[in-house]
Every structure is written in structure tokens, then in C-alpha cells.
Amino acid sequence: MKKYLFIVKTQIIKSLTYEFNVYGNILMQTIIMITSAYFWRALYSGQGVVGDVTAESMQTYIIISSALSVLLITGVEQRIGRSVERGTVATDMTKPVSLFGMFFAEDIGSIIALIFQNMVPILLIGSIMIKVPVMADIRDLPLFVISVVESFLINWLIAALFGMMAFSTINNNALIQVKKHLIRLLSGSIIPIWFFPEGVAKVLSSLPFIYIYQLPLSIYIGRGTRAEHLAQMCIQFLWLVILSALFLFVHNRVTRKVMVQGG
Amino acid sequence: MIDVNGLCKDYTIKKKGAGLSGALKALVTKNTDVIHAVRDLSFHIDEGEIVGFIGPNGAGKSTTIKMMSGILTPTKGSVLINGEDITKNRKEVVKNIGVVFGQRSQLNWDLRLGETFELLRHIYRIDLKDYENTMSVMDDILGIKELLDKPVRQMSLGQRVKGDLVASMLHSPKVLFLDEPTIGLDVSAKYSLRKFIKEINSVRKTTVILTTHDLGDIQELCDRLIIINHGVMMEDGNLKEITDRIAPYKTLVVEYYDEDAPEHEKCEMISHEGNVARYRFAKSDITAADIIASLSSKKAIKDVSIEEAGIDDIIKIAYGK
Numbered sequence: 001m002k003k004y005l006f007i008v009k010t011q012i013i014k015s016l017t018y019e020f021n022v023y024g025n026i027l028m029q030t031i032i033m034i035t036s037a038y039f040w041r042a043l044y045s046g047q048g049v050v051g052d053v054t055a056e057s058m059q060t061y062i063i064i065s066s067a068l069s070v071l072l073i074t075g076v077e078q079r080i081g082r083s084v085e086r087g088t089v090a091t092d093m094t095k096p097v098s099l100f101g102m103f104f105a106e107d108i109g110s111i112i113a114l115i116f117q118n119m120v121p122i123l124l125i126g127s128i129m130i131k132v133p134v135m136a137d138i139r140d141l142p143l144f145v146i147s148v149v150e151s152f153l154i155n156w157l158i159a160a161l162f163g164m165m166a167f168s169t170i171n172n173n174a175l176i177q178v179k180k181h182l183i184r185l186l187s188g189s190i191i192p193i194w195f196f197p198e199g200v201a202k203v204l205s206s207l208p209f210i211y212i213y214q215l216p217l218s219i220y221i222g223r224g225t226r227a228e229h230l231a232q233m234c235i236q237f238l239w240l241v242i243l244s245a246l247f248l249f250v251h252n253r254v255t256r257k258v259m260v261q262g263g
Numbered sequence: 264m265i266d267v268n269g270l271c272k273d274y275t276i277k278k279k280g281a282g283l284s285g286a287l288k289a290l291v292t293k294n295t296d297v298i299h300a301v302r303d304l305s306f307h308i309d310e311g312e313i314v315g316f317i318g319p320n321g322a323g324k325s326t327t328i329k330m331m332s333g334i335l336t337p338t339k340g341s342v343l344i345n346g347e348d349i350t351k352n353r354k355e356v357v358k359n360i361g362v363v364f365g366q367r368s369q370l371n372w373d374l375r376l377g378e379t380f381e382l383l384r385h386i387y388r389i390d391l392k393d394y395e396n397t398m399s400v401m402d403d404i405l406g407i408k409e410l411l412d413k414p415v416r417q418m419s420l421g422q423r424v425k426g427d428l429v430a431s432m433l434h435s436p437k438v439l440f441l442d443e444p445t446i447g448l449d450v451s452a453k454y455s456l457r458k459f460i461k462e463i464n465s466v467r468k469t470t471v472i473l474t475t476h477d478l479g480d481i482q483e484l485c486d487r488l489i490i491i492n493h494g495v496m497m498e499d500g501n502l503k504e505i506t507d508r509i510a511p512y513k514t515l516v517v518e519y520y521d522e523d524a525p526e527h528e529k530c531e532m533i534s535h536e537g538n539v540a541r542y543r544f545a546k547s548d549i550t551a552a553d554i555i556a557s558l559s560s561k562k563a564i565k566d567v568s569i570e571e572a573g574i575d576d577i578i579k580i581a582y583g584k
């Protein structure tokens with residue numbers, strides 16, 4: 001365990017080397033956040049409540065969604081893709097650590113750095129330029145935190161599963177892009193699925209994606225009752241279990257098929 | 264120490280035709296080829312040996328090393344290090360091995376060298392006293408301490424290889440694998456690398472297994488050579504044994520006062536240019552002294568020298584088989 005903590009620490013140091021990246025990401029997130037805020041303001045135009053949600057709550061939803069997207073950045077897919085492409089996976093495998101344990105620790109390290117580099121600035125910009133995103137009911141905070149942790153894990157496992165394809169197909173960049181945009185679209189991070197036609201919404205609620213963004217966000221803005229939230233968190237947990245099982249199953253197979261490129 | 268039994272590695276590759284049409288066809292059809300990179304290798308390596316793997320490009324040397332260090336899973340056969348199968352228990356067995364690839368680095372591009380070492384110290388759980396001991400030994404051989412604060416991305420190749428060597432030795436492994444460690448290095452960097460290998464081998468009794476194309480590495484370092492071609496073992500033994508077996512001859516170079524050179528019945532004249540003639544003879548047949556004596560009785564000799572079959576000759580012969 002200690003060695004993984006040290007990997008986390010080293011990754012924080014590494015992440016702090018690249019300042020320019022950080023500004024770029026803040027800028028991009030700010031643009032997305034502000035355009036969606038204005039977009040929703042325009043759509044609501046005068047109507048107080050749409051889909052049980054007030055315009056005010058929707059603004060909060062957007063700001064927290066942007067902040068949450070920082071937590072849901074994963075490096076594992078590119079990390080695997082890159083190390084397979086360059087052949088450095090060879091040196092990873094001669095270390096007495098579990099490969100995915102190391103990747104997980106690296107992602108945690110990057111995210112800790114990003115919380116300070118990105119999340120805090122985004123929340124500040126959002127508070128100043130849009131509104132202060134206060135939680136609807138502070139008593140839901142524990143529920144919110146737990147659901148965020150679970151959504152982080154679900155998101156990471158999906159990323160790791162995509163990353164594993166790189167062990168056999170070598171170049172997985174296109175797939176990573178597809179996955180990234182699918183998650184953004186289907187998770188309710190930009191458009192909550194209660195705005196989708198009922199049929200589509202039904203299908204989406206049986207997929208894992210909305211449990212990444214929409215569930216914690218709904219808890220935050222207080223859409224739905226606590227009983228509904230708890231029921232949805234059960235489904236979220238179920239997805240976590242399913243994906244973990246799938247991960248373990250694929251993991252054992254895939255590491256035997258590692259390709260080392262060149263020399 | 265290391266037992267390799269019937270090691271095989273097959274690669275399945277997609278067959279692709281040439282050009283655009285070939286590439287397009289490959290998208291829809293599934294034509295695969297199986298390449299036998301390593302075929303049925305078996306050998307045993309004792310503690311404290313320095314073994315050189317040599318062979319032409321694509322002979323299967325690196326694949327073999329990668330299987331021995333647990334990176335690739337063999338198609339068939341097994342590798343036992345200290346009696347333990349590396350594919351079954353990778354995380355434990357790799358604690359006993361260090362690996363350096365000349366063409367790729369395990370150092371972290373974004374970190375200072377010292378930070379990478381600190382990370383490795385934690386990954387291998389080396390206690391601070393052992394770590395500092397190793398570092399001072401490494402500093403004596405390679406002068407590594409002056410590099411510790413330097414970011415890896417600013418290092419020269421020579422410095423980077425030094426860093427990689429130290430990184431691979433931090434946890435005092437019993438076996439060190441080096442895959443073309445001297446590739447691209449200048450003379451002085453090669454010299455310190457060889458010194459390093461000899462030093463850790465004699466002081467720490469580290470078993471060293473290296474692949475190389477550098478004849479100097481082979482001559483200076485290797486007690487034992489394993490020559491591989493097309494994934495098959497061609498020769499196994501020390502340099503002298505292999506030389507005696509596949510190139511059991513010497514060359515006598517004789518300079519005369521004029522262009523006329525006499526023949527000798529027990530040796531073959533392999534070249535004759537100007538005043539200089541070269542005779543090749545089998546070591547078991549006749550001695551150089553006898554040939555010189557009989558030649559000088561026929562004609563006056565100005566100068567003589569004797570050439571052993573060089574290591575490059577040996578390699579040429581072994582690869583050509």
C-alpha cells in the first residue's frame with residue numbers, strides 16, 4: 001500500500017511540472033460551463049420549472065458538472081496506449097507492483113493535483129460569473145460524496161477496460177475518443193436525461209453512464225426524493241460490482257497477451 | 264540460478280498486401296501468419312556468470328530476454344529463476360531481477376533522476392541505509408550523484424543509460440538483464456558501463472545476461488556466449504571453446520623482400536598482395552614456428568605476424584550457418 005501512496009505522491013510532483021496544460025484546461029472548461037449556462041438560461045426563458053428543476057438549480061447543475069468533470073479525467077487509457085506503442089510497458093512489467101494498481105495510483109495523483117489546479121479555479125469562476133452553486137440540502141452531503149466516489153470508480157473502470165484493448169489492438173486512440181464523447185453525451189453531464197424522450201431516458205437509465213454524472217448532480221441540486229436517490233445508488237453500486245467483475249475477468253487474460261513493440 | 268526449458272515464442276501477425284489496396288484488403292480479410300521468433304531454447308545459467316546473447320538483428324535475442332524477465336509470456340516452455348516460474352508469480356520474482364533496455368528508459372521523463380530513484384526505493388521497499396550504501400557504490404563506479412538533481416529529459420544518452428543502470432541495481436537484484444546496453448554510446452560511456460558490469464559481477468556476484476552487437480562488450484565481459492539465429496541456439500560456450508570449434512585456425516602474415524611468395528603444403532594461401540602473403544593453417548595440424556622455419560628456408564622473410572580468428576570472423580561463421 002505504501003508504495004502505491006508513493007506513486008500517488010510522485011504523480012502529483014509530475015503533474016505540477018506542466019503549468020501550461022492546466023491553463024488550457026481551465027479555459028476550455030470555463031467556455032463549456034459558461035456557454036451551457038447561457039444556453040440553459042435562454043431555454044428556460046421565463047419558464048420557472050422544467051422537468052422538476054428550476055432555472056437556478058440548472059445553473060448549479062452546470063457548475064458542479066464542470067467541477068466534477070475534473071475528477072472524472074482518467075489517464076489510464078492513454079497511459080496503456082502510449083506505453084504499448086512506445087514499448088515502455090516492458091519496464092512497467094519488471095516492477096514488483098500490479099500494473100493496474102500503478103495506473104490507478106497515477107490517476108489519483110493526477111486528480112489530486114487537478115483539484116487544486118482546475119477544480120478550485122472552475123468553481124471560483126463559476127461562482128463569480130454565474131452564481132454560487134450552493135447545495136440544495138446540506139444533509140445530503142454524505143450521500144453526494146459516496147455517489148461521487150462510486151461514479152469516479154465506475155468511470156475509471158470503464159476507462160481501464162477501454163485501455164486494455166491497447167494490449168492487443170495497439171492503437172486505441174479512436175476508441176478512446178468515442179468513449180469520451182459517449183460518456184459526455186449519455187451521462188447527463190451537459191444535458192440531463194430528463195430532457196430526453198421517455199423511451200431514450202429509460203434505456204439510458206439502465207446503462208452505467210448516468211450514474212457517473214447525473215446521479216451525484218441530482219443529489220446535489222435536490223431533484224427527486226431521498227428514497228429515489230438511494231434506489232438509484234443501489235443501481236450505481238450494482239454497476240460498480242458488474243464492472244469490477246468484468247475488469248478482473250479481462251485483466252487476467254489480457255496481461256498474458258502483452259505486446260512489446262520494437263527491438 | 265536460471266533454468267530455461269524448451270522456450271518457444273510464436274507471434275501471430277496480420278498479413279498485409281503492399282500499398283493501399285493491400286491495406287484495404289487487410290481491413291476485411293483475416294490473413295494471419297505465425298512467426299516462430301524463438302524455437303525450443305534450453306539452457307542453464309549459474310550464479311555469477313556473465314552471459315552474452317549474440318545473434319543478428321531479429322534473431323530472437325530480445326524476445327528471449329523479455330521472456331526471461333517476465334515481460335512476455337512464452338508460447339511454450341518455462342523460465343525458472345531461483346526455481347520459481349516467472350510467469351506464475353511475476354510480482355515476487357521480479358524483485359530478484361533488474362532490467363535495462365538500451366533503447367528505452369525506465370526513468371521518468373518529467374522527474375529529476377533522484378525523484379525516480381526515490382519512487383523505485385519505495386516500490387521495492389528498500390530501506391534507507393541499503394539505499395544509501397548502493398548509491399555510494401554506484402557513485403564510485405559511475406559518478407551518479409552529480410546527476411541526481413537533473414531532470415531526466417535534459418540528460419544526454421550516456422547520462423540516461425547511467426541512470427538506468429543505477430535504477431536497475433537499486434534493489435540489489437541477483438540477476439541483471441541488459442538488452443543492448445551499449446547501443447549509441449561513445450567510447451568513454453561504454454568503458455564506464457563495462458567497468459560497472461564487471462564491478463557488480465565481482466563484488467555483488469550479480470549474474471549478468473546481456474545482448475549486444477558490440478564485439479568489445481563480448482571480448483571484455485562475457486565468460487560465456489550463447490549464439491542465437493532464427494530463434495534457434497547455434498552455439499553455447501566460452502569464446503575460446505567456440506573459436507576452437509568453429510574457427511580452429513590462425514592466419515600467418517608474411518612479408519617478403521619481393522613479390523614472389525612460396526606455397527606451403529600444410530596451409531592455404533588466402534591472399535597475396537604485393538610483398539605480403541597470408542597463410543591460413545589449422546592449429547591442430549602444425550605450429551606457426553614450423554611454417555616460418557620451412558618458408559624461410561625457401562625464401563628470405565622480412566617480417567611475420569600471426570592473426571587469431573577474430574571474434575567478428577566467429578560471429579560471421581556462426582550467423583552464416
